Amino acid sequence: MKAIVIKEIGGLENLEFKEVPQPEADPREVVVQLKFAGMNRRDVFVRQGQYPGVKYPSIPGSDGAGNIFAIGEGVTDFQIGDSVLINPALNWGDNPRYPSKEFSILGNPVDGTHAQFVKVPVENVYKKPDFLSLEEAAAIPLGALTAYRALFTRGKLQAGENVVIPGIGGGVATFLLQMAVANGANVYVTSSDDKKIEKAVKLGAKGGVNYRTSSNWRKELKSVIGNGVDLSIDTIGGDTFNELVSLANPGSRIVSFGATAGIVPNLLMPIVFLKQLDILGTTMGTPIEFKEMLEFYKKHEIHPVIDSVIPLQDIAKAHSLMEDGKQFGKIVLKIPE
Incomplete structure (x- = not known):
């Protein structure tokens, strides 16, 4: 599959659009074929090495939406082809007040959504609300x-x-x-x-x-x-x-x-x-809050503001736009077929 890979800490020259192995679904996991992915300032910070525990090379990206491509053993709530969006908050834990020591965010150190495919635990996948397009659904997870x-x-x-x-x-x-x-x-x-x-x-x-x-x-x-x-x-x-x-x-x-x-x-x-x-x-949120957020969006039919849609292969342009801070709303990446 094609993906964006951050080679090492540094500037835009460390962003590569290249061929990497396609992930496979382990038990209680799904593989999502992504159609759109969101950009967050976190992606810039990961490239710049501003988070503890970052690893390189790695595939960035926390937000994404697409269709279920593969299902691991024990997954019963989804079928191949379902349109979904991804909750990037991994392993929050049992305490709603703060995350566990195992908490992490999709996109580093776990490979993320700036790729044609991504694998995630099944509990981090939600069916796309009907009133949202895949482009809109990809924009909301981390930020919303x-x-x-x-x-x-x-x-x-x-x-x-x-x-x-x-x-x-x-x-x-x-x-x-x-x-x-x-x-x-x-x-x-x-x-x-x-x-x-x-x-x-x-x-x-x-x-x-x-x-x-x-x-x-x-x-x-x-x-x-x-x-x-x-x-x-x-x-x-x-x-x-x-x-x-x-x-x-x-x-x-x-x-x-x-x-x-x-x-x-x-x-x-x-x-x-x-x-x-x-x-x-505060940071991020619990699985319950993610579900509540989606219900809030459905109730009020909120459509996210999208500043621009940029092809994944033009990732340096998206990073530059994010760093300049001139956008209004979300920058969304279009994933190639």
Whole structure:
């Protein structure tokens, strides 16, 4: 089969489109013939060696959708040809609060979805919702699972609350926006691009602020909201986190699952404890949350925002687009027949 292989840590030159052995289904496993696969920032980080335990050479990719190609012994819930999508969270374990020591994410160290075929445990495969195309189904797994847990399990989002999503534009941020709007929240965003804010408003955001052109984006955003914030979902860290603390209403929540701007400097802890804030960490989600996320998508018929569809063999273009951060929504890879 054809696949993308990361030869070693480094730049785009380490991405190879090459022939590799096709996987076979062991007991309680299935092999999926992929039609589309999603791109995540994780794929860039894997190439750059920013995760512990990464191995090379390896096939990246966490998100994918396609048809069941082969079934291992003991698999009874699926038939050859079923259209499915993949939950990339492997071996979460029994505790819903945090993953087990055996937890990993498809795409390194386990070979992933940027290939014509992938094998996964049967419990990580779900039938594709009828209202989603295979292209759309491939876009949602990692990002939508992360967003669902952040909003509902950790963030305890309620209808009518004010929600802030800084840095709108990436895949997870658009999932957060769509799900929060579907749940009746008042969503506000920030971005360095006015066009991204306009797109967010079209998806249901109440408004937003350009943090690059504003002299004081926190003050401006608070004026737009007209009140404080009940829930912030932060993937940025750095100085942005301090601004979210200042924006927070007493007794509100900040959920974090990223720190693209690095460490949080000079956090004023008295603001945190005097406001009685809950600061919550999260990553990925449980199998139950994955199922709940799919049901939420079905109930509200949410279609993910897809920025672009790029042939798998043009993987360097997809990585470059992800690194530039100019996309709005998900980058999807089309897998060759």
